Amino acid sequence: MCTRQHLMDLLRFLLIMTGAVLLSMLLSRINDDNNPFAMAIFILAVALTARCTHGSAWGIAAALIGTLCVNYFFTYPFWTFDITYTGYPLTFAVMLIVSLIISTLTSAIKRQEELKHQMEREKMHANLLRAIAHDIRTPLAAILGASSSLESQKLSPADQATLISGIRQDAQWLVRVTENLLSVTRLSGDTVQLHKQEEVLEEIVGSAIHKYHATGGILPVHVDPSGDILVIPMDPMLSEQVLINLFDNVSAHASGASAIWLHLNRGETDVHISVEDDGPGIPAALLPGIFDGTISSSGTRVADGRRNMGIGLSVCRSIVMAHGGTLTGSNSVHGGAALCFSLPLTQEEAHHGSTSK
Numbered sequence: 001m002c003t004r005q006h007l008m009d010l011l012r013f014l015l016i017m018t019g020a021v022l023l024s025m026l027l028s029r030i031n032d033d034n035n036p037f038a039m040a041i042f043i044l045a046v047a048l049t050a051r052c053t054h055g056s057a058w059g060i061a062a063a064l065i066g067t068l069c070v071n072y073f074f075t076y077p078f079w080t081f082d083i084t085y086t087g088y089p090l091t092f093a094v095m096l097i098v099s100l101i102i103s104t105l106t107s108a109i110k111r112q113e114e115l116k117h118q119m120e121r122e123k124m125h126a127n128l129l130r131a132i133a134h135d136i137r138t139p140l141a142a143i144l145g146a147s148s149s150l151e152s153q154k155l156s157p158a159d160q161a162t163l164i165s166g167i168r169q170d171a172q173w174l175v176r177v178t179e180n181l182l183s184v185t186r187l188s189g190d191t192v193q194l195h196k197q198e199e200v201l202e203e204i205v206g207s208a209i210h211k212y213h214a215t216g217g218i219l220p221v222h223v224d225p226s227g228d229i230l231v232i233p234m235d236p237m238l239s240e241q242v243l244i245n246l247f248d249n250v251s252a253h254a255s256g257a258s259a260i261w262l263h264l265n266r267g268e269t270d271v272h273i274s275v276e277d278d279g280p281g282i283p284a285a286l287l288p289g290i291f292d293g294t295i296s297s298s299g300t301r302v303a304d305g306r307r308n309m310g311i312g313l314s315v316c317r318s319i320v321m322a323h324g325g326t327l328t329g330s331n332s333v334h335g336g337a338a339l340c341f342s343l344p345l346t347q348e349e350a351h352h353g354s355t356s357k
Contacts, residue, residue, distance in 0.1 A: 009053040016052070017065060020045035024074055038074035039095055042066035046099040050106035059103030067096045136177055139170035146170075172216050176248060179241060180315045194235045194322055201230040201271065201343075205262065208243035215244075217251055219277075224263045230271055232343050238319045239343070245312030246275040246339055254279025254336055261334055267342070270325065274340040276332035287329045291317045316341065 024038040046066055050059030071092055072081055083089050146163040149155065155163070202225065209221045243262075250260050257279035265272045282290060291313050313327075316339075320327045325342040332338035 005054060009055075009058055012052045013049055013058050013062065016045050016048050017062060017069075020066065021069060021073065024069075028074060038070050039091075042070055043095070043099055043102060047102050047106050050103040051110060056104060056107040059107055060100060063096060063099035063103050066099055067092055070095065136174065139173045139177075142170045143167050169216065175215070176244070176312070180245065180312055194238070196233045196235055196323075198231050199234050199236050199239070201232050201264065201273075204234070204236055204239050205243065205264075205273075208240045208247070209262075211240065212244050212247040217247055219247075219251055219257060219260050221247065221260045221262055224261065228266075230264070230266065230345070232271060232345060234323060234343060235319075239323075242316045242319050242341065243273075243275070245316050249312055249339070250275065250277045250279065250337075256280065257336055261332075266345075270342045270344045272340055272342050274332075274338050276334050276338040277336035278332070278334040279336035281331055281335065282329060282337045290329055291327065313339070 020041050024041050027037050027041075042062075043066070046059055046062045049062040050056070053059070068081070071083065072079065075082075083092060146167050150160060150163055205223060209223075212221070247260055250257055254277045257277040259278065261274075261276045263272075263274040263276065265274070317327045320341045320343070324344050327339065327341040330338045330340070
């Protein structure tokens, strides 16, 4: 990984410095060897190198090489190193110092941005794992209690069936939480472990609906197709997980909902997938917090021993963002909540969509 990164940094460095030399030569020809722009061009090249590469070494190297290039190619006498003319030493010293300062500041700003992004990711994953740990406690306690009752008490067949059904439901809940936990681990670390491949969206939707019903989902899912076949670069397992989580969220928290609607709308560069219901909806005041996994279904912050609202939604947001999309919540035309996420189209799909309009 490090070797590939170093090779990419070297390639960017060579392209930027070569571009600076060629542009300065072109301006020298236009201005009959009088090129007042070379110094500014190479200072810009130093800033670009520091911005586009990892570490400060490349920026420092660009500053040193840029100063030598200005002296050798674009300062009289041309095609030779000479600082004997009055003012040259000071000029080149100032250029080198300015270039080094710009390189250092640019690298520092980039490191701060990377550190901020890393801290945000760590905070998000810590919140998700903490919320998932809270979520696991309730079904585990229910399973232990039900199994103890089955072992130690003489129960009627109806009571036994009720306890067994409860154990099955809690076990299915734990399976879904475990799948979400595995999804979080795949999205953790410095690099997101996406296994993207071009998939037909309708096939992913059909598979997600089948798995939702196979694991106890009882609400019917009505799909409003986009009208044409959409091929999208995505991680199929994680994309299915997004849809299943959204379906489960309706089943668990949309009290009184009678159905789920799945609307597919194609945009110019992406496709929008909206999961909607006819339940009570989500209060507007809670919408900003539903994706962080800390809101309970009663509208309060999660406490120990209570299943929370939004664990699956937090995982959904992480997955969608890793794909380069967005996840938003709003009110549905069906009367309940609408959770909409977007996935970028391939360039071929986007071009085909723009030309067919």
